[in-house]
Amino acid sequence: MIKAGIIGGAGYTGGELIRLLINHPEVEPAYVHSRSQAGLPVSDLHPDLLGECTLYFTDEVSFEVDVLFLCMGHGESGKFLAGNPVPDSLLVIDLSHDFRWAPGFTYGLPELQQEAITISRRIANPGCFATAIQLALLPLAQAQALEDEVHIHAITGSTGAGQSLQATSHFSWRHNNLSVYKAFQHQHLAEIGKSLLHLQPGFGQALNFIPIRGNFTRGIFASIYTKSEKSEAELVQLYQDYYQNHPFVHISPKNPDLKQVINTNKAVLYLEKHGDKVLIISLIDNLLKGASGQAVQNMNLALGLEETTGLRLKAMAF
Numbered sequence: 001m002i003k004a005g006i007i008g009g010a011g012y013t014g015g016e017l018i019r020l021l022i023n024h025p026e027v028e029p030a031y032v033h034s035r036s037q038a039g040l041p042v043s044d045l046h047p048d049l050l051g052e053c054t055l056y057f058t059d060e061v062s063f064e065v066d067v068l069f070l071c072m073g074h075g076e077s078g079k080f081l082a083g084n085p086v087p088d089s090l091l092v093i094d095l096s097h098d099f100r101w102a103p104g105f106t107y108g109l110p111e112l113q114q115e116a117i118t119i120s121r122r123i124a125n126p127g128c129f130a131t132a133i134q135l136a137l138l139p140l141a142q143a144q145a146l147e148d149e150v151h152i153h154a155i156t157g158s159t160g161a162g163q164s165l166q167a168t169s170h171f172s173w174r175h176n177n178l179s180v181y182k183a184f185q186h187q188h189l190a191e192i193g194k195s196l197l198h199l200q201p202g203f204g205q206a207l208n209f210i211p212i213r214g215n216f217t218r219g220i221f222a223s224i225y226t227k228s229e230k231s232e233a234e235l236v237q238l239y240q241d242y243y244q245n246h247p248f249v250h251i252s253p254k255n256p257d258l259k260q261v262i263n264t265n266k267a268v269l270y271l272e273k274h275g276d277k278v279l280i281i282s283l284i285d286n287l288l289k290g291a292s293g294q295a296v297q298n299m300n301l302a303l304g305l306e307e308t309t310g311l312r313l314k315a316m317a318f
Helices: 012-022 076-083 110-118 128-142 189-199 232-242 288-302
Strands: 002-007 027-033 067-070 091-094 122-124 150-156 207-213 220-227 249-251 267-274 277-284
Touching: 002 012, 012 027, 012 288, 067 076, 067 288, 091 288, 110 128, 110 189, 110 288, 128 150, 128 189, 128 207, 128 220, 128 232, 128 267, 128 277, 128 288, 189 207, 232 249, 232 267, 277 288
Parallel strands: 002 027, 002 067, 067 091, 091 122, 150 207, 249 267
Antiparallel strands: 150 220, 220 277, 267 277
């Protein structure tokens, strides 16, 4: 049985990761680390795990595991690895933005780096917005077909802001409300740009990204458009060919809705041609394909398991 350690298990991504691992047929969580919750049952903070998880939070760290997940806040993963003697042989999967496209780490987007992930011991999970947006653009970049500026509007649920209370995450503020934030300067733009250049080195057009806070709990709904000389049929074929060996990405024949991906590790893409522009809709669950589910997908690849193991979850119908 594969032993997993989780550092920073008190937040939303930590809770989702614990749920995935306790239901994974090949993995057993060895411990869940949290300085602030040490000594408390994990199910006290993640009540959906009541009756399913008997673990207690601990403030002790052990490297006698097969995989170590870092679910801490941005900036904390770097401090942790700098201050602890983590063996080079230990598989480390970081869910923060500290090591995305950094030397010594493999950028953990399986639909871009599948082969590299299988031989890596250090994996940096992509950001949630970055995952949805890149999945919408990778086939164009692979075909050297990004011709012009890219325009992106993407709405995220309140869980994307993390578990710590903020003025913009309270229910009374978020309910029946929308707001734009970090327009044209979101931190995920850097990793998106590097991935596109990885496939299409000459691409130098602007990525115009408008992130939006949504009035729902989880999920990302991204609508993206750019110029393309290809027909709609050619574009659909291009995307189907690119993702044919990637089990979690699906090209929808009809305009999708967000509930199709909630509580799953799926990404759903949809394409329409309008004049000289292509519209691409990209949907993911920000806590699963955008975070913990993708981390388990990366673990499966790195440890030689079937990529989909423990991740065939069903979406809610309502």
